[in-house]
Amino acid sequence: MAGRGHPVLWRLAQTIPVIAGVVVISFILTRALPGDPAVQFAGLAATPESIAQVREALGLDKPLIQQFLIYCGALLQGDLGRSVVTGQPVVTDLAMRLPASLELTLTALLLACLVAIPLGLLAAVHQGSWIDQLCRVVVTAGVSLPTFFTGILLIYVFYYLLGWAPSPLGRLDFIYFDPPRVTGFHLIDTLIDGDTETFFGALRQIALPAITLALFTLAPIARMTRAAMLGALSSDYIRTARAAGLSPSKVLFGYAFRNALLPVVTTLGMVFSFVLGANVLVEKVFAWPGIGSYAVEALVQSDYAAVQGFVLAMALLFVLLNLLIDLSYALIDPRIGFSAK
Amino acid sequence: MLSVKDLVVGFRTRRGAVEAVRGISFDLSPGETLGIVGESGSGKSVTSYALMRILDAGGSISAGEISWNGQDLRRAREGAMRAIRGREISMIFQNPRAALNPIRKIGKQIEDVLLQHGRAGRRDAKAKAIEALEAVKIRDAAARYHAYPFELSGGMCQRVVIAIALACNPKLLIADEPTTGLDITTQKAVMDLVRELISARGMSAIIITHDLGLAAQYSDRLAVMKDGEIVESGASATLFAAARHPYTRKLIDATPRPGVAIRELLPAEARSPEPPHSPGRRKLIEVVGLEKTFAGKSGPVQAVKGISFDIREGQSVGLVGESGCGKSTTSAMLVRLLDPSAGAIVFDGSDIAGIPADRFARDPRRGRIQMVFQDATDSLNPRHNAFDAIAEPLRRLGGMSGKRLGVRVDELAHLTGLPGHLLTRYPHQLSGGQKARVGIARAIALDPDFLILDEPTAALDVSIQAVVLNLLADLRARLNMTYLFVSHDLNVVRLLCDHVLVMRDGLIVEAGPSARVMQDPEHPYTRALLAAAPKPPVLDRLPGETVKAAE
Numbered sequence: 001m002a003g004r005g006h007p008v009l010w011r012l013a014q015t016i017p018v019i020a021g022v023v024v025i026s027f028i029l030t031r032a033l034p035g036d037p038a039v040q041f042a043g044l045a046a047t048p049e050s051i052a053q054v055r056e057a058l059g060l061d062k063p064l065i066q067q068f069l070i071y072c073g074a075l076l077q078g079d080l081g082r083s084v085v086t087g088q089p090v091v092t093d094l095a096m097r098l099p100a101s102l103e104l105t106l107t108a109l110l111l112a113c114l115v116a117i118p119l120g121l122l123a124a125v126h127q128g129s130w131i132d133q134l135c136r137v138v139v140t141a142g143v144s145l146p147t148f149f150t151g152i153l154l155i156y157v158f159y160y161l162l163g164w165a166p167s168p169l170g171r172l173d174f175i176y177f178d179p180p181r182v183t184g185f186h187l188i189d190t191l192i193d194g195d196t197e198t199f200f201g202a203l204r205q206i207a208l209p210a211i212t213l214a215l216f217t218l219a220p221i222a223r224m225t226r227a228a229m230l231g232a233l234s235s236d237y238i239r240t241a242r243a244a245g246l247s248p249s250k251v252l253f254g255y256a257f258r259n260a261l262l263p264v265v266t267t268l269g270m271v272f273s274f275v276l277g278a279n280v281l282v283e284k285v286f287a288w289p290g291i292g293s294y295a296v297e298a299l300v301q302s303d304y305a306a307v308q309g310f311v312l313a314m315a316l317l318f319v320l321l322n323l324l325i326d327l328s329y330a331l332i333d334p335r336i337g338f339s340a341k
Numbered sequence: 342m343l344s345v346k347d348l349v350v351g352f353r354t355r356r357g358a359v360e361a362v363r364g365i366s367f368d369l370s371p372g373e374t375l376g377i378v379g380e381s382g383s384g385k386s387v388t389s390y391a392l393m394r395i396l397d398a399g400g401s402i403s404a405g406e407i408s409w410n411g412q413d414l415r416r417a418r419e420g421a422m423r424a425i426r427g428r429e430i431s432m433i434f435q436n437p438r439a440a441l442n443p444i445r446k447i448g449k450q451i452e453d454v455l456l457q458h459g460r461a462g463r464r465d466a467k468a469k470a471i472e473a474l475e476a477v478k479i480r481d482a483a484a485r486y487h488a489y490p491f492e493l494s495g496g497m498c499q500r501v502v503i504a505i506a507l508a509c510n511p512k513l514l515i516a517d518e519p520t521t522g523l524d525i526t527t528q529k530a531v532m533d534l535v536r537e538l539i540s541a542r543g544m545s546a547i548i549i550t551h552d553l554g555l556a557a558q559y560s561d562r563l564a565v566m567k568d569g570e571i572v573e574s575g576a577s578a579t580l581f582a583a584a585r586h587p588y589t590r591k592l593i594d595a596t597p598r599p600g601v602a603i604r605e606l607l608p609a610e611a612r613s614p615e616p617p618h619s620p621g622r623r624k625l626i627e628v629v630g631l632e633k634t635f636a637g638k639s640g641p642v643q644a645v646k647g648i649s650f651d652i653r654e655g656q657s658v659g660l661v662g663e664s665g666c667g668k669s670t671t672s673a674m675l676v677r678l679l680d681p682s683a684g685a686i687v688f689d690g691s692d693i694a695g696i697p698a699d700r701f702a703r704d705p706r707r708g709r710i711q712m713v714f715q716d717a718t719d720s721l722n723p724r725h726n727a728f729d730a731i732a733e734p735l736r737r738l739g740g741m742s743g744k745r746l747g748v749r750v751d752e753l754a755h756l757t758g759l760p761g762h763l764l765t766r767y768p769h770q771l772s773g774g775q776k777a778r779v780g781i782a783r784a785i786a787l788d789p790d791f792l793i794l795d796e797p798t799a800a801l802d803v804s805i806q807a808v809v810l811n812l813l814a815d816l817r818a819r820l821n822m823t824y825l826f827v828s829h830d831l832n833v834v835r836l837l838c839d840h841v842l843v844m845r846d847g848l849i850v851e852a853g854p855s856a857r858v859m860q861d862p863e864h865p866y867t868r869a870l871l872a873a874a875p876k877p878p879v880l881d882r883l884p885g886e887t888v889k890a891a892e
Contacts, residue, residue: 127398234397235439236434236436236439236440237439237440237441237442237443239395239434239440240432240434240440240441240442240502240505241442241453242393242395242426243393243395243426243427243431243432243434243506244426244427244431244453244454244457244505244506245422245423245424245425245426245427245428245431245454245457245458246423246427246453246454246457247423247457250453250457254445254453255442255445258444258445259442259443259444332444333443333444334444334489334491335443335444335489335491
């Protein structure tokens with residue numbers, strides 16, 4: 001496939017209007033929300049004068065259009081503004097917290113895939129057997145148990161009763177030092193640093209929240225894998241492959257599974273998006289310093305800059321994710337070319 | 342070489358065990374070709390899957406013996422069967438595009454088989470795969486090695502399937518409806534190739550098909566299957582000339598072939614005199630310079646390149662051509678579901694080409710132009726029962742309701758020969774022929790003047806096709822309808838139509854009275870189409886034929 005670079009650039013260019021739309025909408029929506037940041041920021045003992053002063057300092061007294069232009073100007077220079085709550089630039093806050101959320105989400109997804117895909121695969125191959133029933137039970141349990149409930153249950157059992165898990169307080173126990181920051185992912189940074197002890201500390205810390213999230217995400221992945229495999233296994237080309245005497249493993253993995261991957265990847269993309277949203281509850285339960293709890297905090301405090309920054313970061317993340325999914329489609333399925341929209 | 346004795350294949354279903362094959366026996370000697378003929382549900386495909394032991398889940402051989410060169414295939418271990426599949430017995434399938442892995446290069450799919458059976462190593466696999474492609478006469482095989490199935494035509498895909506099947510030089514090839522869904526000229530090319538390859542390699546073959554003519558032309562011996570049993574078997578030539586079993590007779594009669602009239606497709610006892618049918622003088626449809634251009638991925642594609650023809654009142658015109666010739670596009674434009682790019686469609690004196698397709702639904706002429714769709718199953722809403730399907734146009738366009746509606750639907754069901762008690766059934770509870778009747782009843786519900794029939798019998802068994810074609814002939818005379826019959830099969834079109842248009846690459850290459858076009862085709866393409874139709878042996882000695890000749 002020659003010249004793949006060009007269509008990818010074109011695909012990226014198509015995301016520009018999306019980003020612009022997100023900028024406008026997030027700006028308007030935050031302003032449309034009830035609550036006045038000047039009042040929040042000025043504190044409880046504020047007088048009307050001090051509130052007006054704060055409003056002026058924050059630039060909130062200017063007309064909306066002007067505020068928007070100032071915001072856009074800053075945005076172009078990579079400045080997302082300053083959070084009123086933390087007092088830090090929003091960019092710094094996001095850079096601190098986004099990796100934490102991503103690390104948790106990706107670990108959970110990886111864990112979910114490792115369990116769900118083989119489970120769905122086996123359930124499809126042995127349709128109606130005990131493993132199929134197990135798959136059904138896991139799927140039903142996964143979707144019906146809310147994450148905060150499984151989270152608390154896991155904490156109760158593994159931390160409180162058994163004492164296997166460390167206290168659910170953030171990414172690292174206080175006895176460890178944060179690893180030197182390279183990727184922002186503790187699990188990777190500690191390995192780069194060669195600090196296996198901290199690595200295991202981080203691993204122990206992330207285990208419970210990741211399992212909680214994984215239990216939740218497992219269901220759609222396992223279900224889709226099973227359905228896609230059933231579809232692939234009953235198709236004509238599988239019959240051809242069997243009639244040609246190909247070995248069962250070749251038929252299963254080389255022929256059926258690769259064809260079933262497409263809907264599974266689609267599901268993965270969708271799951272990833274809603275897990276980033278579902279994170280908030282898990283982050284709250286496990287005191288995980290992630291982006292979800294940051295956003296909720298900011299929203300409650302009418303922290304315009306932080307909310308806008310969060311929405312924008314999420315939008316960029318989704319655009320990137322969709323791009324990745326589209327690219328992996330093209331890798332899996334030769335029928336999908338970029339020129340073919 | 343192959344010996345099948347009292348084979349019984351059962352399936353476990355929700356409604357209990359069903360026997361798809363009920364004790365069949367046949368032998369096959371080296372170099373021999375056996376044709377197994379039967380209509381859908383006769384168990385012919387299941388027989389072949391049982392031989393290969395690739396039955397779907399729930400299916401199993403419940404009794405009988407299969408012996409392959411002394412080896413017991415019924416009891417052979419799965420590992421031993423895998424060594425036989427593809428290496429000693431291999432198989433090709435219908436719908437070749439679906440039979441290939443859509444996301445694997447065709448060359449790689451051939452390599453998979455070669456490697457599996459140790460016929461090639463990592464190093465020479467590619468060369469051998471290209472060789473296999475060359476053997477099935479794929480031009481530029483080295484480049485095609487990298488192609489994916491979706492980049493190839495249906496005929497090419499079937500060649501690739503054949504290449505996979507023959508890559509390891511098996512001794513027996515089972516062809517399960519190998520040309521269903523392929524164009525008639527492609528069918529001939531593929532079947533000729535199969536015959537050539539099996540005779541060159543001294544292989545045996547089993548050709549499974551619903552097409553008696555095809556089976557008779559390409560096999561030495563025929564076995565006719567019905568309801569899981571072989572009702573009659575014998576050498577192809579003698580079976581055709583002197584069929585003993587009534588079912589075989591019925592099948593032979595129902596096969597459209599040159600020289601027979603539409604009533605002769607039916608069993609002798611059902612042949613009522615054909616209703617008179619005489620086209621009027623007045624032009625009902627006048628198509629002038631009709632064009633359609635689609636915006637394709639790589640530039641515009643001109644599907645219909647300016648065609649003109651007339652259809653007179655009461656006339657039946659056939660539109661014949663192979664896939665991609667633009668016949669479906671033309672019919673979609675005529676029925677006003679698709680907007681033409683240029684040209685005029687004059688219906689009953691006024692041009693309707695200018696009315697956008699989405700507005701035509703509210704045009705008073707909507708009810709006068711109706712269509713019977715190709716796939717009787719897919720064109721019925723699965724959540725509507727037969728009554729609702731037929732009543733829909735009456736409600737929407739006819740404004741009927743209540744008792745009047747019920748009376749009209751009953752009348753239509755009676756007219757199309759659909760038993761009244763089936764009206765409450767849903768499409769999945771109806772047979773193919775019954776669904777075709779529902780589709781026709783729906784199309785004629787509003788007493789249309791002009792009916793477009795888009796391959797209305799393509800998905801039906803020949804005996805059902807014979808009945809449906811005759812029904813259409815009766816309805817035409819009774820309701821004084823004008824037909825445009827779209828089909829790929831000249832032999833079917835001829836039965837019903839006075840006039841034929843042969844279409845190719847968006848142009849009409851030949852037009853004329855059916856009899857003249859059939860007997861004395863002018864255009865080379867028409868001649869090729871006629872020549873490609875399977876010719877059963879000794880057809881002229883058929884009793885029906887001799888009677889006709891005597892007249």
